[in-house]
Amino acid sequence: MRVTEKMIFENTIAQTGRSRENLSQAQNEVASGTRVQHPGDDPVAAAISIGHTVDKARFGAIGQAAQWAADELNAADTALDGITTAANRAKDIATQFGNDTYTATDRATAAVEVNGLFKEALSLLNSTYGSRYIFGGFKDDVPPFDSTGAFVGDANVRTVEVAPGLYQDASLNANNIVNGGNGGVNLLQTMNALSQALQTNDGPAIRSGIEQLNGSINQLAAGRTQAGMAQDSFQNAVSTSQTAAADETIKIGKLLDADIIDASTRLASAQYALNATLSAAAKTLTMTLADKLG
């Protein structure tokens, strides 16, 4: 091939440009730590990373909501624990003062304690977590039990996601646990009745409260079990979501991040190539017959 000076100049420009482009790409990759910045850099990796990015946000949100749900269930469990303690004390009182050896005065004094237990239980059943009443069902903006102990909440249970598309009960059905729903025992009514029986010195009524309170305590235990299981489920969701979100981060990194060793090697190689191109060009461009002719 016949080689002209213009050809040498243009090839030098093209080769230098190509070497500088390679150097710039490698330098950018090393500096940013990112291999895929534009979808055109690796369309498949860019597209797959979209799914992982959304999944990462999804798992992060599921984990956060699950943590909140677990915290709220913990508050509910703590309240049920206090209510169970009150119910047990009421049962003890019913057992003790069911004995007819106690006088009306003794029983009236015991009634005062039962009234206190009633108020304590009522207060715990109207517990709030944040701004809402945790035993109100869907009607969680007002106290679910009025001052007489009547239930004004509802039996609905909220559900919260524990895995994509999979939901777990995140609140307790106070209607079943303490209000006698589904054929159970109404705890507050039972405590009220016990108080009345103590005040009226009605031995049989006092003794009949023992069984009622036993039923209530069993319901409370079932409620706590339910809360504990749900809490476990949410805690598991928190840890699995955190792991899954971390996995998604790793997957995104594998798809989009630069392999620093590879990028650094290419950077060194591009530097070497550019240096060689410039040296070769400098030597070639100075050779001309014009300098040799006299």
Next chain:
Amino acid sequence: MDLVGIIMNAGSSLSVYRAQVATVSHNIANANTPGYARQDAVPTETVPAEEIGVNGYIGRGVALQGVVQNRDQFVESQLNVAYANSASTSAQTDALSTVTALDPQGQGGVTDAIGKFYSALRDLNQNPGDLGLRQAVVYSAQNLAKSFNTTVNSISTARTAIDQNVSSLVDKVNGLIASVADLNRRISQAVNSGRSPNDLLDVRQNSIDQLAQLIGARPVPADHSTVNMVLPGGTSLVSGIVASKLSIQANNSNSNHYDVVFSPVDGSASVPFKGTELGGQIGGLLLSRDVTLGSAETSLDALAYDLSTAVNLQHRQGYALDGTTTNQDLFTMLSAPSAAAKNLSVEAAVVADPSLLAGAGSANSGQGDNTNFVAMIATESAKLSNGLNVQEGMAKLTSDFGIAVATVQDSAAFDKNLLSDLSNARESASGVSVDDELIHLTAAQTAYSALTKVITTTNTMLDTLMKLI
């Protein structure tokens, strides 16, 4: 042959070498001129030779046959196509590589906003009566709408920038079309008067090269002196000495982006070109604008429309915090996918009052009812009109755009290499080598010196003869 004849022949031969030196000078001067083809001053024996005696002939020296260009037509015909292809793919690469709105890890992008919207919904689902979380959902919905707005705006801006680029390139093309037609006229006149208009041919070749790069026009030789310029779709830009004219025209069925329009010389109605009818830089830019970026914009519109419609349809089923308000949209309901990404916004009523977010599944069921929020979260995985969910739809959009960019980048690299090879082939055939020219110069100078020696010697011989008288 007499001595005077020898001097006359040598004298006329000197003009050939003067022409060669002049040609070398012209070549060296134009060594870097675009489109210039190396010229040769071609010598030829002067005929007829003088007959001496029986079957004896003495030559009459050398004459200039002509000054010719060195062009390889095989390379030229390939180079024209290579110019057009390389300009097209380079223009597409430049236009598409600068669009960063669909970068996979771009902060504030649609993917990020989709994730944040559904995350906020999940947070609210856990505590549906919380006004702070409701406000967060409204913010995230606004952020989602804004991300669609800004992403499509970025694509739309890139498309508009292409319009402006095309507009200025069309002006340039018109100048070149007129130039080729005028050069056809001047070359034809020169050829018809028996001259070799090499430099005019070079200027025309340069214009032809530029027309190939700008719009993919190909030269079609019309006769021995003129070339017609024809577009890939068959439209003739230059026919002999007649130049057509191109213009631009806003197309209201394509968001008022510019069409390139052909104005026939006979004054008949202008005809807009279809994308495939143009090549070169303009063809590549229009392809990027209407196919790659146009598809991305359409897909983004469809995604915005489908997602907002799916969320709205579910949101309407729910009840607001007051327990009675229902049938409320979250996003402003769009009538059609067209321009959906640009027009997407959150209903003003919901922005003003986040309690209107309809999380309850039934009327007056209480603020803790999250039944409809659960259903709204499910829209994240619901199949949209294209059979994909929102995440898959966004991935497909990114993938389609990325593949288009990567494909055109690969093509551009291939076309650039091919063009480089063919340019080298042209340069090899037609380019000026200063070394060659210096050797030609030295050869001409040597011959010239030798001829002057012949004249001096012959003159001495004549003097000797004259002294005899």
